[in-house]
Amino acid sequence: MSGSNKLRDKCSKCDHDRSVCICRGCKKLFCMKHIEAHKKDLQKELDCIEEEHKTARKTFDQWNKSKQLSDDIDQWETDFIEKVKSAAVAARKDLKLIKEQSDENVSGFLKQFTQAIDTARKDENINEIKINSIKQQLADFQKELSKRDTTKLVDHDIETVPLLKLETSYRQIPEEPNTTNQDANDGVESRSEKDPSEKLSRPSSVTLPPPNVQQKLNPSPIPHSSAYLSMIFGLNVSTTTNKHIQRLFDELMLLPMMDKNGPMSGKCEFETNQMEQFLTNTFGFQNIPGKYIVQGVRAFQLARPPKSLPHDHKIHFPCKSESSFTMTVREIQEWQSTYRVYAGKGGSMTHDFLKQALQGKSGDGEEAFRMKFVVRISTCPILMEFDGKVIPRKPSEDWPNRIKLVSVTGIDFAGRKHDVDDILHYIKNWADIFEVDHTQTKPALLNERDFARRRGAVVAELSESRLFNDLQYMTYLRLRACDEEGVQIVVETGIGLGVFSGRHIGIDERVRTTSAIAIRTVLERYGPSYRNIRAVVFALPIFERGTSDEHIRDTYHTFTEQFAEPQYNGPIPVLIADQDMHRLTVAIARQGFTVSELNPADSHGVFGEYWQNRGPAVEEKLALTTAGLLVQHHVINPEVLHAKNYKII
Secondary structure, eight states, X not given: OOOOOEEEEEOTTTOOEEEEEEOTTTOOEEEHHHHHHHHHHHHHHHHHHHHHHHHHHHHHHHXXXXXXXXXXXXXXXXXXHHHHHHHHHHHHHHHHHHHHHHHHHHHHHHHHHHHHHHHHHHOTTOOHHHHHHHHHHHHHHHHHHHHHHHOOOOOOOOOSSOOEEEEEOOOOOOOOOOSSOTGGGTTOOOHHHHOGGGOTTOOEEEEEOOTTOOOOOOOOOSOXXXXXXXXXXXXXXXXXXXXXXXXXHHHHHTSOOOOTTSTTSSOOHHHHHHHXXXXXXXHOEEEEEEEXXXXXXXXXXXXXXXXXXXXXXXXXXXXXXXXXXXXXHHHHHHHHHTOEEEEOOOTTOOHHHHHHHTTTOOOTTHHHHHGGGEEEEEEOOBOBOTTSOBOOBOTTOOGGGGEEEEEEEXXXXXXXXXXXXXXXXXXXXXXXXXXXXXXXXXXXXXXXXXXXXXXXXXXXOBOHHHHHHHXXXXXXXXXXHHHHTTOSEEEEOOTTOSTTSOGGGTOHHHHHHHHHHHHHHHHHHHGGGOXXXXXXXXXXXXXXXXXXXXXXXXXXXXXXXXXXXXXXXXXSOEEEESSOHHHHHHHHHHTTOOEEEEEEEOTTOOTTTTTTSSSOOHHHHHHHHBSHHHHHOTXXXXXXXXXXXXXXX
8 A cells, every 4th residue: 555645535444424545556445444454454465475475485495406407417318328338338249249150150161162172072973063062152151251341330320218308387377367456557568468488388398419429310119108119909998808908018018128139149158058057957967979859959868857856846947046946846747738739630640740740750841841730839937038037936926837838830941951842832933043953853952951052043933822821821720729728918929030031032021021911811810719819919029220221121010011001900909019029928927817929949840959059049049048848848748749639620
């Protein structure tokens, strides 16, 4: 109240006609009594405003996090630099591995080539086939030498470390209507109307690029809800079942990224020694000198098989410790008893054939081809993920009992003697690609295992319709087996889509595409008939990266494209993930689902086959990281050779 004037009028409070004062603020009249009361009211309002100011200041002081944010920025910088250092360490490791592998390959080529020349000079029956084989060896040697010149550093976008971003948004406080001071604002422009950029609701942001790193600002292909590349198809959350699957997929998409340069990314010397030592200490494992199950696969025996041990005896992998995977002999025998074989019905598919084949006694060609329509399935716990770290487990934990291992054979275009029918059956112009053994009308051998390539051979002509039909039938058989065995979540991987997909003869991309379409077709056609299967998860890690101007095709992108166009709307939801299949499978089992994991097996029919060779492919790595040797190898599990476990469907 800035002042008052005495007037002769009525008081606005008591309506008495006596000396009054006018308030210049509200322009109301007050008597001497009520003017003092009005002053007190204004003083109280000022006190309230001061209290609100104190409260606002206290709130501001509590909110002021500049020190904390500064510490967070410092920590982000430290973390990013550590990731760059880790990338450099991984690159040096890769360089060392490439050099060692190249040196080993060159030494092998030199030795093989020298032997071939010496043998040819002593051979009185030298002919064009042998000369051409030697030429091919020379070409392979020259190709290996050229790799040394093509190895280079590739700088690609960093996807795993996001840019740091600070966002500040101010809460807009709504204005209360001012009925006591309207005239005071007359003719004054609102600042917010004069300068819209100063509105309090406007967010301000600042983006900090990674320190000392130049990065292309391309949109990240990783969905916001996923920690790695993954895509979902066919998930309709209108049903209760699919709501559970949605929650499961959400959990899986937030798993840590796969360490693709981990200890099991190359040779598995340590893991092989670990498994050999475990089997030796626990079961009296020993190789039989000079004996082989199949060529290159060392025979072995157990002095103390599981059936000879007390049922309650505890077994620790790899050895007894707080972090070991612990199981009992009774559990192992229960897992062994779940072993089943599902085989496609055909004139030559008999129990006797299966019993012979599962001991590695399938013949080259037709019998090996027949094994592509045989599915082996049993309960099989995972002992460690592909990061080489053992999963601690106590016998009271039930999740390992919910994991099924599905061992199946894929199509093999590597060009090897045992799988010759894959070449004859699916490659129309095989005689233009390989040297021909005219005595058998088959590809000629370069050595005891591999076929001899023609120099400058043309691209293979693939019988796509035949391939598609067989891939459909293979998928049908393994999903039927999973459904019969009570599997709820199927974890698949790219079977036969890596080194066996025919890259060297120019058909790998078509093979991957045909495989994806075949699996999709089976899910759409037979999905409604499944009694137990509720979802399929594809574990398709991306191991190859191209330069900025080079696009390298991989199984993950091939499958996502085939499920996206046209959009997959089958009854079985699908998750496609750039992830470790062991990590996915264990996480699913821990969520309470019965889950299967696919094992790309060899057509010889022996589980793990070359697991002792210390340079394993996926099948051999599965033998080193699961209980598969205990439950699916015919030497250890007698159930493998019992015909009562075979179902021809």
